[in-house]
Amino acid sequence: xxxxxxxxxxxxxxxxxxxxxxxxxxxxxxxxxxxxxxxxxxxxxxxxxxxxxxxxxxxxxxxxxxxxxxxxxxxxxxxxxxxxxxxxxxxxxxxxxxxxxxxxxxxxxxxxxxxxxxxxxxxxxxxxxxxxxxxxxxxxxxxxxxxxxxxxxxxxxxxxxxxxxxxxxxxxxxxxxxxxxxxxxxxxxxxxxxxxxx
Numbered sequence: 001x002x003x004x005x006x007x008x009x010x011x012x013x014x015x016x017x018x019x020x021x022x023x024x025x026x027x028x029x030x031x032x033x034x035x036x037x038x039x040x041x042x043x044x045x046x047x048x049x050x051x052x053x054x055x056x057x058x059x060x061x062x063x064x065x066x067x068x069x070x071x072x073x074x075x076x077x078x079x080x081x082x083x084x085x086x087x088x089x090x091x092x093x094x095x096x097x098x099x100x101x102x103x104x105x106x107x108x109x110x111x112x113x114x115x116x117x118x119x120x121x122x123x124x125x126x127x128x129x130x131x132x133x134x135x136x137x138x139x140x141x142x143x144x145x146x147x148x149x150x151x152x153x154x155x156x157x158x159x160x161x162x163x164x165x166x167x168x169x170x171x172x173x174x175x176x177x178x179x180x181x182x183x184x185x186x187x188x189x190x191x192x193x194x195x196x197x198x
Contacts, residue, residue, distance in 0.1 A: 020101035026109050027053045028180050029095040033079065033086040047086055049079060050177050060177045068174055091116045094184040096123045105129050106144060113187055120187040124149065125176070134160045158182075 033047040046064040051073075059076065061069040071078075079086060098111025109125040126145055131137040138156050145153045159178045 020103040020106075020108060023100045023102050025053075025098065026100050026111065027051075027095065027097045028111075028177070029093065030181060030184050031079075032089040032092040034089055036085055036087050046089075048181055049075065050181065052173055052177060052180075054176075055173050058173075060174065062177070062181060068178075070174070092188065094120075094187065096180065096184075098123070113183070115184075115187060120190065123180075123183060125179075 029051050031049045033049065035045040035047065045066075048060075048062045048064070050060045050062065052060075057073055058070055059073060061071060061075060079088075092115070094113065094115045096111040096113045098109060101108040101110070105128060107125075107127040107129055109123075111123045111125075113120045113123050124145075126141055128137045128141050128144075134141075134156060142153050157179055159175050159182075
């Protein structure tokens with residue numbers, strides 16, 4: 001899978017022209033929490049709580065530079081009870097919402113990324129469903145993405161390059177959510193309109 005940002009595009013129209021069939025919609029969101037009561041002089045750790053409509057009964061909690069926890073949807077209620085330890089960072093909620101398309105063995109998701117109700121960019125996620133080793137099918141995926149992204153096709157995502165086995169596990173969605181978190185963090189830092197973030 002790949003989450004990819006483009007400054008502007010007509011991908012929705014392009015997907016239909018390629019023969020892709022629309023298969024509903026998707027949403028990925030991310031809430032940021034700051035750890036409270038930390039030791040003086042140490043920077044506050046961030047906790048990202050993420051939801052994906054592809055896995056509606058679970059959510060992910062990713063610690064900045066640390067472990068990842070997969071929990072059920074009630075984890076949000078637990079975060080409210082932990083407000084003395086984790087404070088919600090107001091105005092830092094990021095959301096990607098858009099349409100899902102199927103083209104042969106490819107699943108394509110095109111979404112608008114918003115932060116605090118302000119549009120920040122467009123995300124394109126591509127999955128080649130028959131293969132769970134992205135390195136083995138990356139050239140095929142690149143060729144497919146070039147048909148609608150042109151020269152904006154990215155390199156193999158770092159989340160896969162860092163894995164010794166390179167396996168993608170769609171059931172747990174950690175790899176996909178890690179890529180969305182990288183994208184969301186880049187967009188949070190984005191100051192100049194019209195910049196291209198990959």
